[in-house]
Amino acid sequence: MNPDFSLNCPLPVEGDLVRLAHGGGGRAMQGLLERTFFPAFGGPPPGLRHDASVLELGGARLAFTTDSYVVRPYFFPGGDIGSLAVHGTVNDLAMAGARPLYLSCGFILEEGLPLEDLRRIVASMAAAAAQAGVEVVTGDTKVVDRGKGDGIYLNTAGVGLVEPGIRWHPGRVQPGDAVLVSGDLGRHGMAIMACREGLEFETRLESDSAPLWGLVEALIRAGVEIRCLRDLTRGGLTSALVEIAEAAGVRITLEEGAIPVLEEVRGACELLGLDPMAVANEGRLVAFVAPGDATRALEIMLGDPLGQGAARIGQVQAGPAAGVAIRTRLGTLRPVDMLNGEQLPRIC
Amino acid sequence: MKYLDEYRDPEVARRYVEAIRRAVTRPWTLMEVCGGQTHAIVRHGLDRLLPQEVTLLHGPGCPVCVTPIGQIDQAVYLAGLPEVILCSFGDMLRVPGSGTDLLGARAAGGDVRVVYSPLDALTLARAHPERQVVFFAVGFETTAPANALAVALARRQGVKNFSLLVSHVLVPPALEALLSSPRNRVQGFLAAGHVCTIMGYREYQPLACRYRVPIVVTGFEPLDLLQGILMCLHQLEEGRFEVENQYSRSVSAAGNLQARELLEEIFEVVPRRWRGLGEIPGSGLGLRAGWRDFDARHRFGLVESVGEEPGECRAGEVLSGVLRPPDCPAFGTRCTPESPLGAPMVSGEGACAAYHRYRRLEEAT
Numbered sequence: 001m002n003p004d005f006s007l008n009c010p011l012p013v014e015g016d017l018v019r020l021a022h023g024g025g026g027r028a029m030q031g032l033l034e035r036t037f038f039p040a041f042g043g044p045p046p047g048l049r050h051d052a053s054v055l056e057l058g059g060a061r062l063a064f065t066t067d068s069y070v071v072r073p074y075f076f077p078g079g080d081i082g083s084l085a086v087h088g089t090v091n092d093l094a095m096a097g098a099r100p101l102y103l104s105c106g107f108i109l110e111e112g113l114p115l116e117d118l119r120r121i122v123a124s125m126a127a128a129a130a131q132a133g134v135e136v137v138t139g140d141t142k143v144v145d146r147g148k149g150d151g152i153y154l155n156t157a158g159v160g161l162v163e164p165g166i167r168w169h170p171g172r173v174q175p176g177d178a179v180l181v182s183g184d185l186g187r188h189g190m191a192i193m194a195c196r197e198g199l200e201f202e203t204r205l206e207s208d209s210a211p212l213w214g215l216v217e218a219l220i221r222a223g224v225e226i227r228c229l230r231d232l233t234r235g236g237l238t239s240a241l242v243e244i245a246e247a248a249g250v251r252i253t254l255e256e257g258a259i260p261v262l263e264e265v266r267g268a269c270e271l272l273g274l275d276p277m278a279v280a281n282e283g284r285l286v287a288f289v290a291p292g293d294a295t296r297a298l299e300i301m302l303g304d305p306l307g308q309g310a311a312r313i314g315q316v317q318a319g320p321a322a323g324v325a326i327r328t329r330l331g332t333l334r335p336v337d338m339l340n341g342e343q344l345p346r347i348c
Numbered sequence: 349m350k351y352l353d354e355y356r357d358p359e360v361a362r363r364y365v366e367a368i369r370r371a372v373t374r375p376w377t378l379m380e381v382c383g384g385q386t387h388a389i390v391r392h393g394l395d396r397l398l399p400q401e402v403t404l405l406h407g408p409g410c411p412v413c414v415t416p417i418g419q420i421d422q423a424v425y426l427a428g429l430p431e432v433i434l435c436s437f438g439d440m441l442r443v444p445g446s447g448t449d450l451l452g453a454r455a456a457g458g459d460v461r462v463v464y465s466p467l468d469a470l471t472l473a474r475a476h477p478e479r480q481v482v483f484f485a486v487g488f489e490t491t492a493p494a495n496a497l498a499v500a501l502a503r504r505q506g507v508k509n510f511s512l513l514v515s516h517v518l519v520p521p522a523l524e525a526l527l528s529s530p531r532n533r534v535q536g537f538l539a540a541g542h543v544c545t546i547m548g549y550r551e552y553q554p555l556a557c558r559y560r561v562p563i564v565v566t567g568f569e570p571l572d573l574l575q576g577i578l579m580c581l582h583q584l585e586e587g588r589f590e591v592e593n594q595y596s597r598s599v600s601a602a603g604n605l606q607a608r609e610l611l612e613e614i615f616e617v618v619p620r621r622w623r624g625l626g627e628i629p630g631s632g633l634g635l636r637a638g639w640r641d642f643d644a645r646h647r648f649g650l651v652e653s654v655g656e657e658p659g660e661c662r663a664g665e666v667l668s669g670v671l672r673p674p675d676c677p678a679f680g681t682r683c684t685p686e687s688p689l690g691a692p693m694v695s696g697e698g699a700c701a702a703y704h705r706y707r708r709l710e711e712a713t
Contacts, residue, residue: 017455027686266349272464329358330570332393334706 025234026339030243046247047171051092051231054162063098065089066157074121074151077191078206079282081154082125087209087282089158090132091231094213095285097168097220098160100132105139105156110149121152132211134158163220170247172227177316178294179252180287182215182301183208183309184260185237189279190268205264210283215306224297225290232281235338239278240286241324242338254314254326254336278339288316355569356392364574365397371581377403377533378580379526379669381519382540383410383697384568390702392570402577405533405669406702408522408625409540411487412439412695413667416621418653419515420445423484426513426648427458433476435469436484438462443691466498466512473502473510482644485512490542492516492633493607496614499635499642511644514634517620519543520551521631526668527559534669536580538566538573541595546611548603552591560589567595614639623691624664661690666699673703680704 021028033043043049052065067088074081090100105125109118129136187208194203212231219226228248230240237259245252261269261276269276283306289297294312301307314326324336380386386406389395395404408414424445427434434450441450441460454460459479463469466483473481485495495512502510519540526532539552544565552563562583566576576594583590593599611633620632635643644650660678665671673679673692683689685704692698 017452019451019455021451031686263349270349270352328392329356330361330392330394330397331358332396334391334393337705 024339025239045171048169049243049247050096050169052096052098052158052160054096054098054167061162063093063096063160063162064157065092065096066155067092069154069156070150071192072150073192073195074117076195076207078188079209080121080124081152082121082123083128084207084209084282085154085156086125086128086132086134087211088233089156090134090160091212091282091285093158093160094211094216095168095229095231096160096162097166097216097226097229098162099217100134100158100160100211100213102137103129103134103156103158105136105154107139107141108149108153108155109141109143110151111143111146113151118152128211132213166220166226168226168228170228170244173244173248173250173288173316174227175250175316175318176291177227177288178291178297178312179241179254179314179316180289180294180298180301180310180312181232181237181260182212182285182287182307183283184262184265185232185281185284186261186265186269186276186279188282189236189274190265190276192280193272194268203264203268205262205268208281208283210306212283212285212306215285215301215304218300218304219287219297222296222300224293224300226297227288227290229288230286232284232286234280236276236278236280237286238275238324238336239338242336244288245324246322248316249319249322251317251319251322252314252324253317253333254324256326256328258311258313260309260311260313277336291315352569355567355571357571361397361570361574364571364578368402368574368578368581369399371578371585372399372401373585375401375403376535376581376584377405378536378538378577379405379407379534380538380566380573381407381409381523382543382568383407383413383695383699383702384542385409385538385540385566385573386699387697387702388568388570389573390706393706394570394573397574398577402581404577406666406673406699407537407669408526408622408667409488409519409543410667410692410695410697410699411491411517412437412443413663413691413698414517414522414622414625415440415443415486415515415691416623417444417446418621419513420449421447421653422645422650423450423482423513424448424453424458425650426482426644427453427460428456429480429648431478431480433459433461433472433479433481434484435461435463435466435472435481437464437486439695439697440484440486442688442694444688444694466495467501470498470502470507470510473507474505477509479509480647481510483510483512484515486515488517488519488540488543489547489611490540490545492611492615493546493604496610499614499639500610502642503639511642511647512635513644514615515620516615516633517622518617518631518633519547520555521628522622522625523552523555525625525628525631527555527561529668531668531670534561536562536584537564538576538580539563539591541565541567541572541599544593544595544599544603546604546607548601548608549591549593549599550601556589556591562589563591565591565593565595565599567598622667624661624667626664663690663692666692673700674707676700 052063069085093100191207301310469483615633618634692700
């Protein structure tokens with residue numbers, strides 16, 4: 001365990017009850033990890049924290065990760081909880097540079113869930129697994145009383161084989177590195193939001209949910225010098241960048257005009273008062289690459305079906321204070337901070 | 349994006365900034381009234397583009413910030429009743445009351461729901477006739493018509509299980525309170541464009557005249573704000589004190605007559621406590637006697653409590669433009685968005701939140 005924990009954990013998490021913000025991927029969740037989970041289980045130093053853990057086993061390097069899925073509604077434009085549960089977990093493996101191989105799947109079903117819905121979800125999982133090149137090899141099923149679940153919750157865990165020589169983590173990010181995103185931001189979050197009870201608005205937006213290993217593999221095969229990858233889920237680009245900047249002790253400066261956001265997403269965000277940079281995605285990654293490889297990395301992304309709309313959005317600089325800043329279109333500079341919780345809970 | 353990008357054009361912004369530089373010959377202190385304007389100014393860094401002679405103070409126009417603690421406590425109390433579904437705009441959920449906030453009430457088992465419109469709350473009431481749906485009606489003149497409409501529709505549709513916890517506030521009495529204070533430093537106002545979209549701007553003319561202060565009705569995009577500042581500075585430099593309308597694409601002198609009639613029918617002007625500022629006469633709206641059935645205070649027999657402000661929060665000074673958020677000793681240390689001492693650190697329109705979100709790094713270095 002990190003010996004520093006005793007220095008910053010005398011205060012309990014604010015309030016004495018779990019709140020939705022604790023699951024939102026922002027500051028409240030970080031606080032929960034640092035004050036409750038890491039002290040109990042031990043946690044890696046910030047520079048090594050990642051979407052998946054890399055374990056050395058008998059000479060092989062395995063990436064291991066798990067994720068639970070509680071998205072509401074469980075069918076949404078562009079996907080469903082089943083495909084999401086495959087994409088989310090294989091993407092966490094891919095971000096560690098691991099070829100995803102095997103998944104487990106736990107089903108928590110609510111009494112009264114239509115079997116037809118379950119069959120559709122399972123078929124969608126199978127199709128997503130086949131597309132991502134993984135096998136679902138073990139699983140578990142539990143049923144809870146009517147009213148005690150929201151139809152269906154899923155948990156998937158995944159293992160993958162880390163490609164030789166790859167050690168990507170936030171601690172490797174250096175001043176000068178280029179920051180790239182693989183496509184436009186915020187589509188998943190806004191697609192879910194558009195079909196939420198009480199928020200319905202008309203849109204053709206579909207979730208960006210997709211498996212990213214193919215894109216990552218293309219970058220590896222081309223020999224691009226990658227420092228760190230992160231897929232953009234809860235908290236969006238903002239949370240990912242702030243976490244990495246703080247872990248690496250660097251300043252990340254973004255160009256507002258370079259950040260790709262669809263007009264439809266921008267419009268909906270303006271209307272609802274949301275920041276597209278903090279809205280969830282499920283098929284987008286941010287890549288930190290060596291400055292000399294930035295142009296090539298961008299070309300590879302743009303040449304891949306999963307990298308359409310990729311863009312170079314900023315650069316890493318040395319301190320003084322670690323964090324993220326954005327240069328606005330008016331030329332002024334302002335910091336970007338992660339939210340406390342999620343702008344809209346239960347998005348994945 | 350159409351109707352947005354035009355008002356954020358960097359080249360036009362640069363020309364406005366140059367015009368402002370040319371116009372200014374001595375120091376001036378302006379206040380933007382609305383928290384939405386504050387956030388746009390800080391987010392786009394507009395204050396950084398202005399010459400150093402121009403100081404912008406941030407006004408009290410954040411409805412979440414000025415909702416008194418006693419009314420948050422009433423909302424928390426209602427949320428704890430088993431029959432109640434308490435509906436609110438999202439920003440209100442994290443504003444601390446004297447005990448907990450509405451998120452805390454929800455974590456403790458209360459049925460608290462975020463809605464984007466009071467009409468959504470009315471829909472909920474129709475869908476759950478066995479429950480009592482209460483909408484926490486906060487806001488300035490801007491949000492009041494929709495709340496009035498919800499009540500009118502509820503009566504017309506015979507919805508008996510819907511009520512409002514009304515905490516509406518009015519802008520002109522607050523400006524008057526600021527102007528008549530001996531600590532006032534404000535020499536010109538950017539009035540809130542959306543409030544004036546409803547109310548028009550004739551009621552500001554006596555204020556401009558009596559206190560010899562220019563008032564420019566201003567929008568919310570960077571170019572709106574820069575143009576509003578320029579118009580205000582021209583008046584100050586020329587010694588004029590008039591009400592002018594920068595936001596003419598949305599605001600007319602008389603406002604939205606239909607909305608005003610509805611307000612008049614359903615609400616009456618009442619004295620109102622403002623968080624951090626105290627009671628201001630004639631500065632609130634309450635339901636008229638004929639609409640008492642829809643008043644949650646009446647329906648649930650609530651008593652107005654004053655509520656204890658946390659001692660350390662200096663929201664009143666921030667809301668009246670006397671204290672800059674980063675100059676507060678608790679800013680960013682004992683008071684953060686995760687653990688706020690007062691509402692201006694929570695709300696999407698709060699000045700402290702704006703500085704914490706957009707300025708924290710540089711204020712820290």
